[in-house]
Amino acid sequence: MKFGKNICILNVGGTKYAFTREVIKDFPLRRVSRLHSCSSEKEVLEVCDDYDRERNEFFFDRHSEAFVFIMLYVRSGKLRFVPQMCEISFYNEMIYWGLESSHLEFCCQRRLEDRMSDTYTYFSEEDIKAEVESRGEEEEQVSRLGNARWLERMRRTFEEPASSVAAQILASVSVIFVITSMVILCASTLPDWDTAKNNTVEEHRIIEAVCIGWFTAECIVRFIVSRDKSLTGENPQLQRAGVTLRVLRMMRIFWLIKLARHFLGLQTLGLTLRRCYREMVMLLVFVCVAMAIFSALAQLLEHGLDLETSNEDYASIPAACWWVIISMTTVGYGDMYPITIPGRVLGGVCVVSGIVLLALPITFIYHSFVQCYHELKFRSARCMRSLSSEFLN
Numbered sequence: 001m002k003f004g005k006n007i008c009i010l011n012v013g014g015t016k017y018a019f020t021r022e023v024i025k026d027f028p029l030r031r032v033s034r035l036h037s038c039s040s041e042k043e044v045l046e047v048c049d050d051y052d053r054e055r056n057e058f059f060f061d062r063h064s065e066a067f068v069f070i071m072l073y074v075r076s077g078k079l080r081f082v083p084q085m086c087e088i089s090f091y092n093e094m095i096y097w098g099l100e101s102s103h104l105e106f107c108c109q110r111r112l113e114d115r116m117s118d119t120y121t122y123f124s125e126e127d128i129k130a131e132v133e134s135r136g137e138e139e140e141q142v143s144r145l146g147n148a149r150w151l152e153r154m155r156r157t158f159e160e161p162a163s164s165v166a167a168q169i170l171a172s173v174s175v176i177f178v179i180t181s182m183v184i185l186c187a188s189t190l191p192d193w194d195t196a197k198n199n200t201v202e203e204h205r206i207i208e209a210v211c212i213g214w215f216t217a218e219c220i221v222r223f224i225v226s227r228d229k230s231l232t233g234e235n236p237q238l239q240r241a242g243v244t245l246r247v248l249r250m251m252r253i254f255w256l257i258k259l260a261r262h263f264l265g266l267q268t269l270g271l272t273l274r275r276c277y278r279e280m281v282m283l284l285v286f287v288c289v290a291m292a293i294f295s296a297l298a299q300l301l302e303h304g305l306d307l308e309t310s311n312e313d314y315a316s317i318p319a320a321c322w323w324v325i326i327s328m329t330t331v332g333y334g335d336m337y338p339i340t341i342p343g344r345v346l347g348g349v350c351v352v353s354g355i356v357l358l359a360l361p362i363t364f365i366y367h368s369f370v371q372c373y374h375e376l377k378f379r380s381a382r383c384m385r386s387l388s389s390e391f392l393n
Contacts, residue, residue, distance in 0.1 A: 008035070009057040013064030016057075017071070028074050030098030066093040079103050087115040101375075113275070113371040154225040158218070174218065181211040271372040272365065279361040279368075286357040290328060294350045295320035301343045311339050328354025 008024050010017040010032065019027070025036040031047060035058060038044045044051045050059035060067075066082050070093070073079035079099070081090050091101065091112060101112055157164060161171035184207060273280065295317045302314035313336035314320045323336050327350045338344050 005056040012060045012067040015064040063093055066090050080105050081108050087112050116371045151225050177211050177214045267376050268373045272369045276365045276368045279364045283361045291321050291324045294324045302338055327351050
């Protein structure tokens with residue numbers, strides 16, 4: 001800040017806060033810290049709503065009570081919602097000052113997720129523009145680091161497909177290689193593949209070599225530009241070279257996970273599973289408890305009571321667990337089924353119980369999925385706006 005006094009006054013909705021220039025420079029809120037890099041009043045007015053040069057006072061026409069809680073986060077590191085204030089409105093205030101939902105306490109994050117799952121979240125053009133400008137400010141700071149700027153751009157090009165035109169082109173090429181590799185891998189399991197491979201062995205080798213070369217080069221570049229270069233050790237259980245090669249070859253199917261970076265649906269699924277791990281654990285506990293109860297009863301009714309007409313498919317409780325899980329999920333392969341009347345009654349109870357137990361956590365998972373979808377959709381739209389502006393400039 002090359003003008004004004006040493007003491008800066010922030011006027012947020014009528015409430016004033018006084019800070020020195022040094023504090024403004026390293027302020028945790030991006031919008032406030034951007035004031036330090038402003039070299040003229042014109043640049044200042046792009047950050048705040050008004051400016052008084054005589055008193056060196058910056059005016060922000062925002063919710064004063066919400067900013068009080070944001071300042072509590074700056075001082076204590078804990079951010080919670082303002083009582084009697086809409087969660088969406090407070091979230092908009094957070095975005096304006098440069099905060100995200102991850103800065104909230106966990107209980108408030110869940111409140112925001114529930115609120116956003118029931119309500120369409122509105123983000124104004126000013127908020128989107130402010131976020132894009134904040135990101136541009138961060139990129140300018142990184143650009144001063146020379147080599148770090150190049151590494152950061154490379155990392156974003158490989159990790160964020162919507163960050164630039166080059167990233168989109170690279171993502172498209174990567175998807176093409178993934179699909180080609182998966183098609184070849186699936187076709188190699190067909191009975192007629194060996195005959196076709198003998199006739200065109202050179203073409204198959206060339207295609208596999210090109211795909212492997214691309215993925216190898218991509219892994220090397222990602223390792224070079226990654227922030228965390230931790231390595232994992234080798235698996236001592238794979239002793240035979242032939243088994244190792246076959247396992248590694250089949251591991252190519254997991255390259256499909258890379259498609260999650262390019263499709264909003266897969267990103268939504270991954271984010272939902274990460275946020276709903278408690279509900280998933282609860283669902284797993286329900287299934288395990290039901291398996292333990294119904295498998296023990298099924299083994300007793302089908303095999304333990306009458307040895308003359310015993311059902312050998314239920315000779316043990318672990319064997320009965322398979323029947324329980326396919327019954328609770330209403331799959332019903334038909335490979336094993338009860339033959340006694342008590343066993344059939346138990347089977348009906350098992351099916352109904354499975355429907356009820358599996359449906360209980362679905363509501364929580366559904367709301368989280370909707371919230372994750374809206375959040376990722378907003379981020380994607382924001383990145384596309386930034387990319388369009390970069391392309392036009």
